[in-house]
Amino acid sequence: MTFMNSFQTLDTLEVGGRTFHFFNLLKLQEQGRVDLSKVPFSIRVLMENLLRNEDGRLVTTEDIEAILDYDARKVPAREIPYMPARVILQDFTGVPAVVDLAAMRDAMKQFNGDPARINPIVRSDLVIDHSVQVDAFGVRDAYKINTRIEFERNKERYSLLKWAQGSFRNFSAVPPGTGIVHQVNLEYLASVVMTGEAGGRTVAYPDTLVGTDSHTTMINGLSVLGWGVGGIEAEAVMLGQPYYMLLPEVVGFKLTGRLAEGATATDLVLTVTQMLREKGVVGKFVEFYGPGLDELPLADRATIANMAPEYGATMGFFPIDHTTLDYLRLTGRSDEQVALVEAYARAQGIFRTSETPDPVYTDTLELDLGTVEPSLAGPKRPQDRI
Secondary structure, three states: OOOOOOOOOEEEEEEOOEEEEEEOHHHHHHOOOOOHHHOOHHHHHHHHHHHHHOOOOOOOHHHHHHHHOOOOOOOOOOEEEEOOOEEEEEHHHHHHHHHHHHHHHHHHHHOOOOHHHOOOOOEEEEEOOOOOOOOOOOOOOHHHHHHHHHHHHOHHHHHHHHHHHHHOOOEEEEOOOOOOHHHHHHHHHOOOEEEEEEOOEEEEEEOEEEEOOHHHHHHHHHOOEEEEOOHHHHHHHHOOOOEEEEOOOEEEEEEEOOOOOOOOHHHHHHHHHHHHHHHOOOOOEEEEEOHHHHHOOHHHHHHHHHOHHHHOOOEEEOOEOHHHHHHHHHOOOOHHHHHHHHHHHHHHOOEOOOOOOOOOOOEEEEEEHHHOOOOOOOOOOOOOOO
16 A cells, blocks of 8 residues: 555654554645644544545545645534544444355355455444343353353354454454453453554554444544444445445533542433434534643543443544553553554654643533532433433
């Protein structure tokens, strides 16, 4: 793969004795093309995505011009091609995608082609969690018993997935009993900054994804851009096609203060959900900012991001900061990976600190965390808070 680099943003970054190439958004600022400090962090990630994937066919200079001209206060009804770095699947919606790929291999063979040419183009991880049932409980060996029954009950499915993992490139299956798909993504699969080889270069770029579950947005709490899509859309991305989307409006949610003693992440997320439902954020990005982020651990951020479908937004995004780095260390990511994430985010202008200027948003709302009170979800809808 070669890069077009029409906007002359390809740059290098030295981290831990290694050289990484990346598409530097700050070069756009040096050229006078954008004032990056005014651009929402989530839009900066999309900018990089288009710059890196420019090929003159799927991503054109006109697409890049459209996002470089982004003004949150007046967002045009303009479609752009988003090229996620990976796809995450859960078993109910992911298995049909694997079956489709297998059928494509059969068709390739019928036309005297090479079936091995059919593979996911981008990394695709299938986490098995939705189908797992609880047959045994309250006994010491409940986990082992339930896992064994699950393999017996769905033997045909696991035979298919074992074959797929051994046959397809860029595909892996996470077995049952490992955890809920969103938690596995948060604690293990996500890297925040990814690397790949292209044209003899090692390229660093933001971790981005789409997933076949509406609560894929939980990963936004770890500063990874992504949201849930339908199975057909996910398959298209797996095969190297863009996810076409309208340039999004971005609603800024400013957090100040800190949670009072006795208030929990559940109380906070119910309050946030109620406020955003009243504001109206369907089809929009929500991005959290403000000094209150420094008081919000990553588990709380992930809880808020997970609820994006409930408050109606496409996603609820938290920028990379020291809390992100601390969580990566906590969950066993390597020192080299953490160093890369920090160095890349700082060099790219996507690292948030307490001194970071507030971006310009389409609309804003504000919450003092100290005012959050213990509450319960409504009897039918979470925003009907009690």
